[in-house]
Amino acid sequence: MTSAASSPEARSPAAESRFQYVLRLADTSLILGQRLGEWVGHAPALEEDLGLANIALDLIGQARLLLAYAGEIEGRGRDEDALAFLRDAPEFRNASLAEQPNGDFGQTIVRQCLLDAWQLEVYEALSASSDPRLAEVAAKTVKETRYHLRFSAGWLVRLGDGTEESHGRVQQALDALWRFTDELLTPDGLDDEMAAAGIAPSLTAVRSGWEQRIGAVLEEATLKKPAAARYPWQGKRGVHTEHLGHMLAQMQHLPRTFPGATW
Amino acid sequence: MYTQALDNPVPDDQRGPAGEAALERRFDERIERDEKIEPKDWMPEAYRQTLIRQIAQHAHSEIVGMLPEGNWITRAPSLRRKAVLIAKVQDEGGHGMYLYSAAETLGVARSELIEQLLDGRAKYSSIFNYPTLTWADVGAIGWLVDGAAIMNQIPICRCSYGPYARAMVRICKEESFHQRQGFEIMLTLARGTAAQRAMAQDALDRWWWPSVMMFGPSDAASTHTAQSMKWRIKRFTNDELRQKFIDVTVPQAEFLGLRIPDPDLKWDEPTQHYLTGEIDWSEFKAVLKGNGPCNQERLQARRTAHEAGGWVREAAAAYAAKHGGRSAQPRSASNVTSPAGEVSAHE
Amino acid sequence: MSEDWPLFEVFIRARSGLEHKHVGSLHAADARMAIEHARDVYTRRQEGVSIWVARSSEIVASDPEEADALFEPARDKVYRHPTFYAIPDEVKNL
Numbered sequence: 253m254t255s256a257a258s259s260p261e262a263r264s265p266a267a268e269s270r271f272q273y274v275l276r277l278a279d280t281s282l283i284l285g286q287r288l289g290e291w292v293g294h295a296p297a298l299e300e301d302l303g304l305a306n307i308a309l310d311l312i313g314q315a316r317l318l319l320a321y322a323g324e325i326e327g328r329g330r331d332e333d334a335l336a337f338l339r340d341a342p343e344f345r346n347a348s349l350a351e352q353p354n355g356d357f358g359q360t361i362v363r364q365c366l367l368d369a370w371q372l373e374v375y376e377a378l379s380a381s382s383d384p385r386l387a388e389v390a391a392k393t394v395k396e397t398r399y400h401l402r403f404s405a406g407w408l409v410r411l412g413d414g415t416e417e418s419h420g421r422v423q424q425a426l427d428a429l430w431r432f433t434d435e436l437l438t439p440d441g442l443d444d445e446m447a448a449a450g451i452a453p454s455l456t457a458v459r460s461g462w463e464q465r466i467g468a469v470l471e472e473a474t475l476k477k478p479a480a481a482r483y484p485w486q487g488k489r490g491v492h493t494e495h496l497g498h499m500l501a502q503m504q505h506l507p508r509t510f511p512g513a514t515w
Numbered sequence: 516m517y518t519q520a521l522d523n524p525v526p527d528d529q530r531g532p533a534g535e536a537a538l539e540r541r542f543d544e545r546i547e548r549d550e551k552i553e554p555k556d557w558m559p560e561a562y563r564q565t566l567i568r569q570i571a572q573h574a575h576s577e578i579v580g581m582l583p584e585g586n587w588i589t590r591a592p593s594l595r596r597k598a599v600l601i602a603k604v605q606d607e608g609g610h611g612m613y614l615y616s617a618a619e620t621l622g623v624a625r626s627e628l629i630e631q632l633l634d635g636r637a638k639y640s641s642i643f644n645y646p647t648l649t650w651a652d653v654g655a656i657g658w659l660v661d662g663a664a665i666m667n668q669i670p671i672c673r674c675s676y677g678p679y680a681r682a683m684v685r686i687c688k689e690e691s692f693h694q695r696q697g698f699e700i701m702l703t704l705a706r707g708t709a710a711q712r713a714m715a716q717d718a719l720d721r722w723w724w725p726s727v728m729m730f731g732p733s734d735a736a737s738t739h740t741a742q743s744m745k746w747r748i749k750r751f752t753n754d755e756l757r758q759k760f761i762d763v764t765v766p767q768a769e770f771l772g773l774r775i776p777d778p779d780l781k782w783d784e785p786t787q788h789y790l791t792g793e794i795d796w797s798e799f800k801a802v803l804k805g806n807g808p809c810n811q812e813r814l815q816a817r818r819t820a821h822e823a824g825g826w827v828r829e830a831a832a833a834y835a836a837k838h839g840g841r842s843a844q845p846r847s848a849s850n851v852t853s854p855a856g857e858v859s860a861h862e
Numbered sequence: 863m864s865e866d867w868p869l870f871e872v873f874i875r876a877r878s879g880l881e882h883k884h885v886g887s888l889h890a891a892d893a894r895m896a897i898e899h900a901r902d903v904y905t906r907r908q909e910g911v912s913i914w915v916a917r918s919s920e921i922v923a924s925d926p927e928e929a930d931a932l933f934e935p936a937r938d939k940v941y942r943h944p945t946f947y948a949i950p951d952e953v954k955n956l
Contacts, residue, residue, distance in 0.1 A: 282594075286589060289588040289589055289597070289601060290588075290589055292581065292585045292588055292601065292604050292605070292608075293581040293582050293585040293604065293608075293816070293820070294816065294819070294820040294823075295820065295824065296820070296823070296824025296825075296827035296828055297824060297827075297828060297867070297889070298578065298608055298611060298612055298615075299612070299888060299889065299890065299895075299899040299902065299903065300824075300827075301581070301605070301608045302605055302608050302609060302612075302899075302902040302903055303898065303899070303902045305601050305602075305604065305605040305608070306605070306902050306906070308601055309598055309601050309602060309605075312594060312597060312598045312601070313598065315594065316594050316595075316598070319594075332594050333593045333594060336594055337592070337593075356823065357823075357824065357827045358827075398848075399901075401848045402848045402898070403898060405845065405847040405848040406844075406845040406847065406848070406894055406895065406898070408847075409834070409845035409846075409847055410830055410831045410834040410845060410891070410892075410895075411827070411830050411831075411834075413834055413837065413838075414829070414830025414831065414833045414834045415826070415829055415830045415833045417826050417829075417830070418826055418827070418829070418830030418833075421826070465848070468847055469847045469848065472845060472846060472847050473847075502589050502590060503589060503590065505590055506590060506591075506592035506650055507592050507593075510592075510708065510710055510711065512708075513592075513707055513708050513710075513711055514703060514707055515592040515593045515596055515650075515700075515703060515707075553926070555923060555925065555926050556926045557926070557927075602906075605906075606906075609903050609906070612886075612888060612903055613886055616886045616887040616888065617886075619869065619887065620887075624866075625869075625889060626866055682886070685885075685886075689907075828866075828867065828891075831867065831891035831892070831895065832866070832867060832891050834891065834892070835891045835892040838892075844892050844893045844894030844895075845892075845894060
């Protein structure tokens with residue numbers, strides 16, 4: 253237990269900010285992991301079933317560590333499952349990009365690659381966070397994310413530079429999902445506050461690294477970078493797309509139907 | 516259980532010229548000495564075909580088996596259960612892969628085997644044609660279905676064909692966590708709320724008989740079994756394995772405080788076995804024929820995945836062809852080296 | 863089929879100091895994918911520190927028909943084994 257949870261600071265603005273920030277990280281991993289879980293048994297090849305499942309497992313693992321930490325910061329006794337299964341959509345802080353539907357394999361790969369590049373930038377920086385718990389989680393997550401990016405970038409290249417059909421599909425997916433990347437790269441007050449405290453990286457730095465990585469992949473994939481666009485609301489502030497509600501209804505059904513039960 | 520539908524056996528090898536008969540005699544001697552047959556060794560064509568069909572059925576079962584449990588990944592009631600279930604289903608996919616690998620050493624391509632599954636020519640274990648209706652079903656499958664599979668698979672670790680035996684060793688190592696996770700789910704439910712206990716009992720009520728039937732009907736009538744036993748592809752009879760499963764599982768159900776849905780179940784002191792009521796083989800036959808609760812849905816799911824993935828597989832093949840065939844590889848976000856130490860890519 | 867991916871054989875080094883061992887095969891469209899697939903299929907339980915993949919079509923195997931000629935002659939050359947030689951017990955370091 254960190255001292256933040258048991259001291260009078262538990263409800264302080266600083267703790268509240270940290271709590272919200274950790275939820276942003278945790279929920280993004282959780283929701284993305286949940287999306288990948290939908291693929292198991294339906295992927296284009298058996299090998300991809302295993303590959304996507306591996307990524308899902310890593311993401312769920314990240315979510316568990318981060319949610320547990322968030323619960324400690326909050327200091328109200330909520331554990332990883334209480335946070336995952338008993339919050340409603342407006343309390344979720346995942347990036348909207350994570351909740352976008354799987355669509356076809358191309359859409360899934362585009363979504364994955366955009367988020368993997370972001371996670372890699374963020375978690376590499378978080379390895380040096382002034383928050384030792386985050387630094388610890390980040391050190392583990394960086395290794396996982398390097399592999400995820402290798403997988404998704406490799407596939408984006410093969411699909412972009414594969415057949416005419418595959419090229420068309422992923423270009424279309426890229427054009428549709430691009431507007432959700434702005435939220436990942438444009439800081440709001442909380443991002444600035446965390447950066448100032450040395451807890452989180454500056455999103456300006458993240459943007460620069462992300463643009464480089466994604467630029468290189470898109471070029472090799474012979475894909476056109478879409479024009480700048482933004483989605484008007486932000487999942488990280490709790491204002492989501494219509495998809496999250498449906499996801500949570502499915503994910504949370506059992507604990508909500510049998511309150512208090514142990515599973 | 517992977518021989519459930521093998522009773523239309525491949526015709527026996529013709530006894531051709533004397534050379535062929537001698538080879539066959541040598542082969543039989545190797546089998547008798549418990550020697551392993553490896554991929555390039557001479558083998559009777561019927562042995563090869565029987566193995567291909569059995570291994571393929573086994574592989575198909577693993578793949579189709581991903582679906583009933585995969586059905587609950589998005590709804591697992593805790594993050595730990597979700598992670599464990601993903602890992603289990605992933606293992607099943609991996610098992611399918613080890614088995615397709617083993618089958619391919621016998622000279623058949625995986626794509627050919629998949630085609631046979633998808634157009635209904637190949638069979639897979641009947642048990643996966645039942646629906647998973649509640650979370651307790653996930654526990655019941657791990658406990659009963661994986662339990663039955665383990666019973667069947669351990670002897671196959673000693674089967675005569677090397678690649679199949681080795682695949683089974685790998686699979687058995689991984690399988691024991693599967694059964695334990697299933698039992699743990701059942702235990703948690705059995706010790707939980709009244710609603711959870713009822714959920715567990717309901718699952719047992721629906722999965723008990725199909726699990727018992729997994730071992731297939733009595734071998735007495737099967738000519739196929741005799742040949743498979745002679746070739747050390749099959750090492751125990753269906754009845755022997757089924758009895759072992761029942762004897763081991765009944766005490767586990769008692770520990771859970773759950774009732775096995777068989778009013779005739781009783782312990783027989785003289786034989787030291789549990790005796791069961793009559794098994795309704797007509798249900799089993801119907802399921803094997805394609806008329807079980809989920810046969811259509813399972814096959815359709817696999818067909819859809821395969822068809823929907825066609826453009827993806829094509830794209831990957833096209834990329835490789837465009838970029839130098841065997842050495843093709845995307846550069847982005849990768850380091851792949853040759854054993855000689857040459858780094859051939861960079862971020 | 864144009865969408866068919868070639869077969870690769872997979873070899874894993876379990877720990878530093880051991881050789882790579884053959885563990886099975888899988889399908890992949892290109893070399894990098896083969897490594898990733900091998901990692902996802904064969905090293906989930908910390909079974910490896912290094913992966914080799916080779917196209918199955920590149921593997922050259924000895925013909926079992928020739929097993930006698932290839933391997934029998936070594937059987938009677940027992941003088942290659944240290945146990946063939948009788949050295950008195952009192953002699954040390956031999």
